[in-house]
Amino acid sequence: MDAQAWFAERFTETISPDGLTKPRARQLAALITTGGYDGALLLECRREPDSGHEVLILKVLVPLGQRALVNTIEPDEPMAVLIGRDDLLPHAYPLRPDFPAHVPHFNVALPGQPRSLCLYETPADEVRRTYTAIGFVERIRWWLAETAYGRLHGDAQPLDPLFQQAGLTLILPPGDIEPGTLCVATRVSDRLNSPVRLVEVTQENVPRLQDEKGLHAVIFLRSQPVEHGRVRDIPFDMAHLVGVYQDIGADISDALKAALLAIYNSTHAKFLLDQPLILIIATPLMRAGGGVEAKTVRAFITQDVTSGDLAIKLGILLKEKGLWGRPLLMQPEVQDLAAVSLIPADIHEPFDRARAQLASGSPVNEAVPTALLGAGALGSQIAFFAGRGGYGFRIIVDNDYLLPHNLARHALGPEYVAWSKAVAVGRELNYLLGDGTAEAIHDDILYPSEGGRWPAALGEMRRVIDASASVPVARWLACDAVREAQAASCFLNPSGRDAVVLIEGSGRSPRLDHLEMSYYRHLVGDAGLAGHLSPGEVALYVGGCRNPSVKIPQTQVAALTGCVVEALCRRSWPDTGGIYVWRSGEGLTGITYHAFDGEPYEQAQVGEWTVWVRRGLLGEMAEARQRAGKLETGGILVGTWDRDRKIAYVVNHYDPPPDSIHEPTGFIRGTVGVYETIVDIHAKTADNLTYIGEWHTHPVGYGTQPSRDDERLLWWIHDALRWSDAPALILIVGDDGARLVLKDEADHYAEALVDGFAPA
Known part of the structure; x- marks a missing residue:
């Protein structure tokens, strides 16, 4: 159809x-x-x-x-x-x-x-x-x-697969694998789409393994050491594979037969004879006249042939009426092994880079019940850095799994590949600080499982640290989460060179979303933060098309994590809240530190929209009105809208352009430099701040009631923003304070004075 x-x-x-x-x-x-x-x-x-x-x-x-x-x-x-x-x-x-x-x-x-x-x-x-x-x-x-024009798929992106992913990711187990070890590929977790790893077959786990679908028998072989030399063609059938190893003086035939016979002779693993075979061969490499310096490991998957079929072709087993047995001939005939097709495969070996010893600091005396949201690269290292300093996390929430490429920057070791990140981090913290210290919650922060521990567990916390690197999570925590806990958010910038920490003030004032807005404001106004939100260098694509992993060395993440932990876990949280940015130089040649106090925001309910206005902006406008004397003045407003929640943030204002007209009974905002200003704001904040409306003053002796000119201005703004799914907004400063006036797409008109503000 x-x-x-x-x-x-x-x-x-x-x-x-x-x-x-x-x-x-x-x-x-x-x-x-x-x-x-x-x-x-x-x-x-x-x-x-x-x-x-x-x-x-x-x-x-x-x-x-x-x-x-x-x-x-x-x-x-x-x-x-x-x-x-x-x-x-x-x-x-x-x-x-x-x-x-x-x-x-x-x-x-x-x-x-x-x-x-x-x-x-x-x-x-x-x-x-x-x-x-x-x-x-x-x-x-x-x-x-x-x-x-054939440009949609970039040259740097991986090709789209012919079929959808099968949901199976094969990962070698940690440590050296002994030949003769009987293994299958199986899932650690019973959750859908979780990775699989190779596990040893034991008497105890056979009943469970036999019920699983899609199993592969796995045979490990280790050939004799060989001198490194010419790179050979990859074999695509069993005869070619055996021949390649014979050519280099490392015959694998006897080892392969012995491994298959080990399956037959086992008391519990005969079911592997009916499974497709994955053959993994480790070949030690040495220089001429020297010792072993490295090894190469390759995997080969049989096509349409089980391990038992291969044993039959090798002449070491036979099968009659569903029963396996040994042939009676002393010299069994080996069938044509070229008929056994192989799919050669690169495999993910365990990540073997030694982790640097984490430095410990003075223990934190107060055990503050704290939730950690996100157990990824930054979140996991925060947990371990802080844990080694005596700071305990009570709950850890994440719904992701650990994969081999994560190990370049993740605090977990290779033994936890394919584990739930939250479960593994919690397990390690409990080993470090004692059983029961940390509770792992494998759940989606924004879309929790029905009847699960999350998000009810948040009510038991006094602090919550968001390390998810997700703006939607931070907004949910600021606007929607039911909590009394004081919150902080931390993340790395797109290039991975800078770390950012936002800490709420006492009583949640300012709260996280207000700090986020002020953070953007400082990116525009502080020359020391130039280029902060510029993208980083892509290293590889993982998890699907257009999903890049940014090239960031572990040394850089570790150094910045130390700064983050110092602010979050070793210092008192400021009553006024704070914004902290650490910028690392090329090759960690230096880290510069920028600190800003939190800024309070005033709330006004204007129709169906909740408007938050930075209090300092109101004071700046009052001063501009005083300087203007008997004339009106004004300019553009910069901020953003949260359309899902019907929230508007008024973050900054700009002085009138030089071609503006100031009169005792009116103000006409000019245009010189306005477009360039807005483009600059977009670039420095990665489009998180934008033009949202206009502001102007009424002279001394006049209140903030909108005039006919103001109504016309509102129509003009409404027309300019009509496809932005946001209301037209003006802010008027007069004798009675500051008044917000909104007009939405349905021509609904609303206005309200901003509480707690008195003009200068």
Whole structure:
């Protein structure tokens, strides 16, 4: 069934744009039908009766030039935009029957369902923070144009796989493996998509292993040491493999036969004869006339041949009526081993780099019940650095697993590969500080399991440290979490050269989201923080397309972690809150330190929006009003919106441009330098701060009631921000204080004075 037929069959109710009920559907329809946007045309709207999901059928206008196309993308592409649950992003589905199916970056779909475009490389929670209707349509147009010219998949990205991942990641166990050890590949955890590792087969675990699906028998061989020399071709069948080792004087035939016979002779592992075989061969390498200096390890997987089948071909076993036995011939005939196809594989060996001894400090006298959110590279090292100083974490929350590449910067050792990070870190802390010190909670911080310990356990804490490196987690902790615990957030910047710590004040004032806003403000205004949010150097891609791991040496992470632990675990938390940034030089030639006091914010409820205004900004505006005397003055406001929570943050204001007009009864803000200022703010804050409205003063003797000019200004701002999914906002300073005035997309008008503010 093609995409058009699939949507027609399910979305049977045709509706008008005015009849749409989904907020994002209404926003998208309004963008296209008002005539101010020419990137798409709205053809029709439909609804699925049972679910209430809505779909907009669009004609997307693709910005194609004269260059020859690599893929057949049309200038007008019919597209279905599906809007489901309110907490999910819309999905875009191409409707043209002959739309190219071989191009990369489609989302996976169930059999019989159409595939949607993979539009974003970042997680949905991150996209939702800045999602707008116009941004969504422009992303579709970008996807189509880049696909047309064959540029969507970058040269540095791994190729899209032919099939989806099977969910199996094979990892060698730690330590040296003795030949003859009988192993299978199995999961440590019973959670879906968890990694697998090789485990030894014992009498006790056989009943459990036999019930598992997808097992492979594993045979380890260690050949005789050989001199290093010419690199040989990789063998693709068993005869070639045996021949290669014979050529270099390290015949593996006898060792292979002995290993297979060990399976047959075992009292508990005969079931491995019916499993596919993974053959792992370790070959010690030595220089001419010298000793062993290294080893090479290769893995080979048999295709459509079990370990028992291979034993039969080698002439050491036979099978009659389902029973295994030994042949009677003294010199059994070896069958053609070239028929045993092999898939050569590079394997992940245990990470063997020795960890540096962590320096211990003076013990912390007060055992403050503390939660640690995130047990990744930074979170795990915070836990161990602090633990060795006597600081205990009561709960550790994370839902990720440890993989080999994590070991370059993670505090856990190779014995914990494939473990839950939270469980493993908690286990190590309990070994260090005593059983029961730390409780591990393997759960998603934002989407916890029903009936689990999280997030109720947060109510038992007096402090919480967020090391998740996730803005959505920090916002949840600031705005939504039920807690009395004082919170802090810590993270590394994109390049990994800087560390940041935000600590709430006593009584949660200022709270984490206010500190986040002030942190962005300092990035704009402090020259010592230039380039702080510039991206780092990509080392490799892991976990899927467009998911880079940044190249950061462990020495750098360790040095910055020491600074973070010093602030969080060895010093008293300031009553006023604080923002701390450590910047490391190239090759750790020096670390510079920047500290800023926390800034209080004033709250105002303006219609359905909660507006937080930095208190210092209000004082600065009052001083500007006093300097202006009998004239009005003003400028632009900078901040951001949290659209999901209906929160606006007013973070900073800018003085009037030089071409502004100041009058006793009016103010016209000029334009000179405004665009450059906004571009600079976007660059320095990675788009976290932006233009959100205007401010101006009324002269002495006048209050803050909006004038007719102010109403016209509100309409102008509303028009400028109409596709930003945010209200128009102005802030007026007068005799009676500071007044916020908002106008949203539905023409709802609201105003409120900011409490706790008196003009200078």
